[in-house]
Amino acid sequence: MLSQARGGRAVQYLIVLVVAITLNFFLPRLMPGNPLALLAGVDVGLLKPEERAQIIEGAGLDRPLGEQYLRYWGDLLQGDLGYSYRQKRPIVDLLLERLPWTLLLSGAALLLSAVVGITTGAISAWRRARAIDLGLLWTMIVVNSLPSFWLGMLLIAVVAVQLGLLPSFGAVTPASGYSGWTHVVDVLRHAILPVITLSVISVPDIYLTMRYTMLGVLGEDFIRTARAKGLSERRILFAHVIPNALAPVVTVLTLRLGYAFGGAAVIETVFSYPGLGRLIFEAVSGRDYPVMQAAFLLFTVAVLLANLLADFLYPLLDPRTKAA
Amino acid sequence: MLRKATQRILAVSLVLALTLLLAATAAAQGAPVERLRIGILGDESTLTPYTYVTGYPGWNLLLLQYDTLYQLDLDGVPQPWLATGAEVSEDGLTVTIDLRTDVTWHDGEPFTAADVKFTYDYFRAHPEAGRFARDLRPLSTIEVTGDAQVTLTLSAPSPSLALGTLADVPILPEHIWAAVETPAEHDFGGVNIGTGPYKLAEYQAGQFYRFVANEDYFAGAPLVKELVVVQFADDAGSLAAFRAGEVDMLVRSVAPEQIDLLKAQEGVTIAQGPLFTTQMLNYDLGRAPFNRLEVRKAISLAVDRQDLVDTIYLGAATVGSAGWIHPASPYFNPEVVTAYDPEAARSLLDEAGIVDSDGDGIRELDGEPLTFELLVNGGDSLRLRIAELVHEMLLQVGMDAQVAAVEQGTWEEAVWPGFDVTQGRDYDMAVWGWSAPVQADPIRISQLIHSDPALGSLNLTGFVNERADALSAQLNSETDPAVQKQLLDELQLIIADQLPFVLLLYPDGAYAYRASVYDDWAFMNGQGIFHKLSLLPEAARP
Numbered sequence: 047m048l049s050q051a052r053g054g055r056a057v058q059y060l061i062v063l064v065v066a067i068t069l070n071f072f073l074p075r076l077m078p079g080n081p082l083a084l085l086a087g088v089d090v091g092l093l094k095p096e097e098r099a100q101i102i103e104g105a106g107l108d109r110p111l112g113e114q115y116l117r118y119w120g121d122l123l124q125g126d127l128g129y130s131y132r133q134k135r136p137i138v139d140l141l142l143e144r145l146p147w148t149l150l151l152s153g154a155a156l157l158l159s160a161v162v163g164i165t166t167g168a169i170s171a172w173r174r175a176r177a178i179d180l181g182l183l184w185t186m187i188v189v190n191s192l193p194s195f196w197l198g199m200l201l202i203a204v205v206a207v208q209l210g211l212l213p214s215f216g217a218v219t220p221a222s223g224y225s226g227w228t229h230v231v232d233v234l235r236h237a238i239l240p241v242i243t244l245s246v247i248s249v250p251d252i253y254l255t256m257r258y259t260m261l262g263v264l265g266e267d268f269i270r271t272a273r274a275k276g277l278s279e280r281r282i283l284f285a286h287v288i289p290n291a292l293a294p295v296v297t298v299l300t301l302r303l304g305y306a307f308g309g310a311a312v313i314e315t316v317f318s319y320p321g322l323g324r325l326i327f328e329a330v331s332g333r334d335y336p337v338m339q340a341a342f343l344l345f346t347v348a349v350l351l352a353n354l355l356a357d358f359l360y361p362l363l364d365p366r367t368k369a370a
Numbered sequence: 371m372l373r374k375a376t377q378r379i380l381a382v383s384l385v386l387a388l389t390l391l392l393a394a395t396a397a398a399q400g401a402p403v404e405r406l407r408i409g410i411l412g413d414e415s416t417l418t419p420y421t422y423v424t425g426y427p428g429w430n431l432l433l434l435q436y437d438t439l440y441q442l443d444l445d446g447v448p449q450p451w452l453a454t455g456a457e458v459s460e461d462g463l464t465v466t467i468d469l470r471t472d473v474t475w476h477d478g479e480p481f482t483a484a485d486v487k488f489t490y491d492y493f494r495a496h497p498e499a500g501r502f503a504r505d506l507r508p509l510s511t512i513e514v515t516g517d518a519q520v521t522l523t524l525s526a527p528s529p530s531l532a533l534g535t536l537a538d539v540p541i542l543p544e545h546i547w548a549a550v551e552t553p554a555e556h557d558f559g560g561v562n563i564g565t566g567p568y569k570l571a572e573y574q575a576g577q578f579y580r581f582v583a584n585e586d587y588f589a590g591a592p593l594v595k596e597l598v599v600v601q602f603a604d605d606a607g608s609l610a611a612f613r614a615g616e617v618d619m620l621v622r623s624v625a626p627e628q629i630d631l632l633k634a635q636e637g638v639t640i641a642q643g644p645l646f647t648t649q650m651l652n653y654d655l656g657r658a659p660f661n662r663l664e665v666r667k668a669i670s671l672a673v674d675r676q677d678l679v680d681t682i683y684l685g686a687a688t689v690g691s692a693g694w695i696h697p698a699s700p701y702f703n704p705e706v707v708t709a710y711d712p713e714a715a716r717s718l719l720d721e722a723g724i725v726d727s728d729g730d731g732i733r734e735l736d737g738e739p740l741t742f743e744l745l746v747n748g749g750d751s752l753r754l755r756i757a758e759l760v761h762e763m764l765l766q767v768g769m770d771a772q773v774a775a776v777e778q779g780t781w782e783e784a785v786w787p788g789f790d791v792t793q794g795r796d797y798d799m800a801v802w803g804w805s806a807p808v809q810a811d812p813i814r815i816s817q818l819i820h821s822d823p824a825l826g827s828l829n830l831t832g833f834v835n836e837r838a839d840a841l842s843a844q845l846n847s848e849t850d851p852a853v854q855k856q857l858l859d860e861l862q863l864i865i866a867d868q869l870p871f872v873l874l875l876y877p878d879g880a881y882a883y884r885a886s887v888y889d890d891w892a893f894m895n896g897q898g899i900f901h902k903l904s905l906l907p908e909a910a911r912p
Contacts, residue, residue: 077779082789094824097497097504098790104498132423133415133575134554143575199606207614214610220407220578221598318603318611320576327603328412333779 055357059350066346071118074335075111105131118339127343128336132329137340140325145307147217148321150237151314152306155244160299163249167256167295168288171264182253190250198243198316205239212238215318240317244310248302255298260291293363297356304352307345403888405596408900409608409617413576413601418562419540420499420553425805427621429501430900431599434581435476436540436564439467439486440532441912444903445700446810446895448532449912451589452481452541452565462527462849467536469518473588475543476563483514488544490522496553505535527847529854530813541565567592567902577601590910593890597905612882619883619891621900626686626752632882639889644688644698645879646809646896649678649756651872652785652802654795655832659735659742664722665769666869671715672767673760675708679875682755686880690873693862694815698895701812703859706866715767726768733768741770742798745784748775753801756874760801771799786830792823795830802830802871810896812858816842819861819870833870 082102102108106117121128127137166186170179206214213219217236224232263269264287272282311323318324322341329337414428415421417435422428441451450456456467473481490512497503508528515521528535546563550556562570565588568581581597600617602608609628611617613635624632624640632638651669653660660666675689691697693706719725724735732739746757757773764771776784785800787793808814808828820826820842821834838861845857879898883891891899892911903911 095790095792097500100497101500129555133413134421135415135575140575199610202607202610207610210614214614214616215602215607216577216600218577220574220600221572221580221596315603316607318601318607320574324576324603 059354063346063350066350067119067122067343068115070339070342070346071115074333074338077333122343127340130329130334130337132332132334132337137337140337141322141340141344144320144322144325147319148307148310148314148323150233151240151244151319151321152310154237154241155248155310156299156302156306158241159245159248159252160295162245163252164256164292164295166249167253168260168283168291170253170257171260171291172283172287174261174264183257186250186253189246192247194243194247194310195312195316197246198240198313201239201243202316212236214239217320236319240310240313240319243316244313252295252298256291256295259294260287263287263290266290293360296359296363300352300356300359301349302352303355304349305345307348402591403594405598406594406619406888407598407600407617408619408621409600409602409611410621411602411604411608414579415575416558416560416562416573417570417579418553418556418558419493419502419542420496420556425501425807426898427900430621430902431579433540433566434568434597434902434905435562435566435570436542437473437566438537438540439469440537441903442533442537442894442897442901443912444892444894446897447700448537451537451912452486453536456532456536458531458849462847463524465522465524465531466515467520467522468516469520470588471518473565474586475545475565476569476584477543477546479543479545481541481543481565483516483518483520485544486520486541487512487514488548489539489542492542492547492553493539498554502539505538508535527849529846529849530811533811534813567906568597587906590907592905593907594888594905615884618887619900620881623877623898624880624882626682626684626877626880629684629686629880637884637886638882639885640880640882641891641893641899642686642878642880643893643898644696644896645877645898646696646699646806647803648690648809648876649687649753649801649803649874650690651760651799651874652797652831653799653871654797655834655870656795657798658738659724659740660799660831662722662724662735663868664718664724665735665740666872668715668719668767669764669769670869670872671709671711671718672769673763673872673874674710675874676710677763678756678759681759682752683875683877686878688876688878690875691862692866692869692873694809694818694865694873695812695858695862696809696876696896699809699812701855701858703862705859706862708866712763712766719768731765731768732770739770740768741772743774744771745774745776745781745797745800747778747781747801749778752877753803757801760874790823791827791829791832795832804828806896813845813854815858815861815865816845819865829870831870833868835864835868835870838864838868 082098099108106114109117127141129135130137130140133140166182170182173179202214205211213236217233218224218229219232222232269282269286272286307322311327313319314321314324315327322344325337326341328334329341410427412423414423414431417428417432419432419436422432437452439451439453440448443449452470452473454468454470456465458465469483469486475481490506490509493499493502494506494509508524508526508531509522510525511523513521524531543563560570560573567584567587567589569584570579571582572580578601579599581599583592583595585591600611602611605622605625608617608620608622612620623645629640633640655661670692679685679687679689688697690708691702691706692708693703695702719733724733724740726733728734732741734740744757744761746753748754754775757775761771761773781800784797785795785802787796817826817828819829819833819835819838821829821839823829825843825846841857841861841864845854845861848854848857881891881899890908891904893899894901894903
């Protein structure tokens with residue numbers, strides 16, 4: 047029974063993947079605008095018809111859509127993501143250059159927001175309806191409504207421009223020649239503002255989930271039993287309440303892990319950070335089809351994998367769900 | 371005693387002042403700067419002629435590494451550069467070009483006539499670098515005819531040979547490129563060998579370029595030893611970094627509303643001057659009401675160009691000439707009259723019988739109200755504001771131009787489907803604009819107005835006029851500058867009279883930099899301050 051359920055799951059994931067890849071192929075082509083401008087550069091209007099045709103042909107854009115689609119699958123199965131129209135470089139290179147920066151940014155932000163979100167959520171639930179709970183709740187609701195680009199620009203204006211404490215852009219000081227520890231410190235200094243921005247906007251979700259589930263757990267019979275047994279408050283909190291409240295929070299975090307691969311397009315753009323999100327943003331605005339497809343594919347696979355991980359982790363954290 | 375002390379203080383102060391003065395003059399006279407950091411938007415890839423991305427600043431960065439046979443001087447006029455001169459035969463079909471003999475490639479190999487022939491043949495054999503293949507269209511053959519001489523044979527006399535070909539095509543080293551079969555995808559290992567004043571030393575995708583000066587540059591060692599070009603994701607980010615002192619100059623023209631703010635900041639200088647980009651109104655001349663000359667004239671008379679310049683650009687723009695050419699251009703015809711007179715617009719329409727008969731404020735033509743769509747790309751806030759003001763101005767004379775803000779791709783596809791005028795057009799009226807090169811080469815006026823798409827490849831409004839066709843065809847093969855000027859003068863009058871489009875204004879270029887870091891920028895007429903001459907000693911600027 048169990049293995050059959052797992053097999054069904056696998057087929058489900060496969061179907062989602064195929065649908066996602068198909069959408070990936072067709073969506074950018076349905077967008078208005080013509081990629082010829084990028085292929086041919088600014089002077090596209092001055093091309094002779096035969097030169098125009100030669101360029102379109104070179105990129106395979108003259109073939110029937112169906113043939114382009116099959117070709118796309120063929121290349122994909124061979125691990126060939128193609129060339130960027132805009133940058134004329136292999137897309138695999140582009141992705142690999144950007145991936146570490148995105149992982150650094152999103153990973154650090156995920157960790158930070160998890161710690162802050164879980165802690166504040168636990169405090170809030172534990173001290174329900176007291177001043178600290180209400181204060182935290184209101185703060186989180188306000189923070190949740192802040193646009194991320196606005197928060198990023200505010201930090202740049204105050205911390206980088208006015209106070210000059212931290213760099214305003216990028217992942218490293220350009221052409222600094224730093225190496226070893228100075229390089230590490232340089233990277234960290236550049237990561238601080240974007241990581242803070244990213245974390246601040248992700249904390250409320252985690253906080254609200256933690257607070258809500260913990261309130262649920264606090265009302266359960268086994269907590270009453272624990273109190274009746276005369277266990278210390280500390281022991282009840284750490285041995286019974288928090289572990290039982292964590293399962294949904296871990297699900298939220300795992301899904302965020304998947305989205306992390308997509309980068310934080312807005313934050314990476316505001317801070318001119320060389321991550322995947324900014325690559326996607328630039329590819330979309332420049333109609334760089336192959337890059338869009340490859341980046342969205344990576345994004346899709348990451349989200350699916352994160353889902354898979356959540357499916358796998360959940361029964362470990364909450365044995366009740368194992369049977370299903 | 372007291373007097374002695376005073377004298378001593380005086381003497382010391384004098385010496386100190388002299389030293390400071392000397393130091394200041396040394397800096398002003400272009401003493402080498404160790405490092406200059408400039409900000410651009412977006413990634414320009416590996417910066418070979420086949421991979422650079424944008425016409426500005428990509429092409430400018432490309433030409434820091436490579437040279438052309440001719441180089442534009444600060445007035446925008448081509449002067450000999452890798453060439454020492456060119457001689458054109460009587461019939462205009464043979465051009466003999468003499469080359470410098472003291473130039474070496476970055477790897478130490480000598481630059482020769484064979485490199486020039488190789489380059490011109492290579493770009494034609496590999497037309498993926500569209501711009502340079504197009505530049506070389508007038509050419510039928512190129513031969514090496516001497517130790518330092520090449521001879522070009524043209525298929526027809528080419529009036530813009532120096533500007534459009536010799537000053538535009540970067541010369542490649544044969545000993546590197548001869549083995550390159552797929553230029554767009556070839557891996558040069560990050561080293562682009564050229565003859566230019568800078569060598570690309572480091573490229574971090576999405577982050578920055580580092581160029582180092584070519585100390586052996588034939589025209590003189592560049593004034594800046596190391597040039598760091600930082601890639602920003604957006605305007606706001608680059609502006610913040612500039613204000614924080616993390617970059618010393620911004621390659622992109624500063625938005626009008628930022629100019630005064632930046633000027634007020636200590637140590638910031640703004641270089642402002644004419645730019646040959648345009649903002650204009652295009653319309654489909656095949657559609658009513660734009661097929662009526664009275665309506666076009668009324669539109670041109672009804673738009674208050676000065677008001678657009680003052681309100682939207684806060685003065686940082688030049689009022690448009692109805693004849694297309696910028697008043698700061700040497701080819702401008704001062705006889706062109708561009709008037710703002712809504713009263714005259716109203717009477718013109720009244721006389722033509724285009725009146726408001728139902729009293730709703732909008733005139734009718736053949737029973738149809740003068741209501742049409744004014745298409746604009748909503749992502750461009752300046753253009754959007756132009757559209758809104760034009761809507762109000764046209765309402766004053768009884769026309770209802772309804773602003774439709776759409777995404778860039780949709781707007782482009784409607785005005786210029788497939789970037790191919792033979793595919794027609796699908797819009798009423800649109801706010802449009804051309805980049806600087808279209809105006810910088812005056813011969814290209816014919817592309818805007820000639821009715822045959824082969825020549826009029828930028829004729830987006832479908833303009834047909836026999837006289838304009840004849841003159842612009844003649845302009846395309848006329849090599850005598852005096853006759854060219856005459857033809858251009860008459861063409862500007864025809865455009866101002868027939869109004870194939872309504873030119874509104876030319877935005878000024880405004881470039882922010884810190885003079886304390888580097889102060890030798892030179893404004894090139896119509897092109898701005900970011901070009902290789904700005905980084906060369908004054909004696910090396912032609």
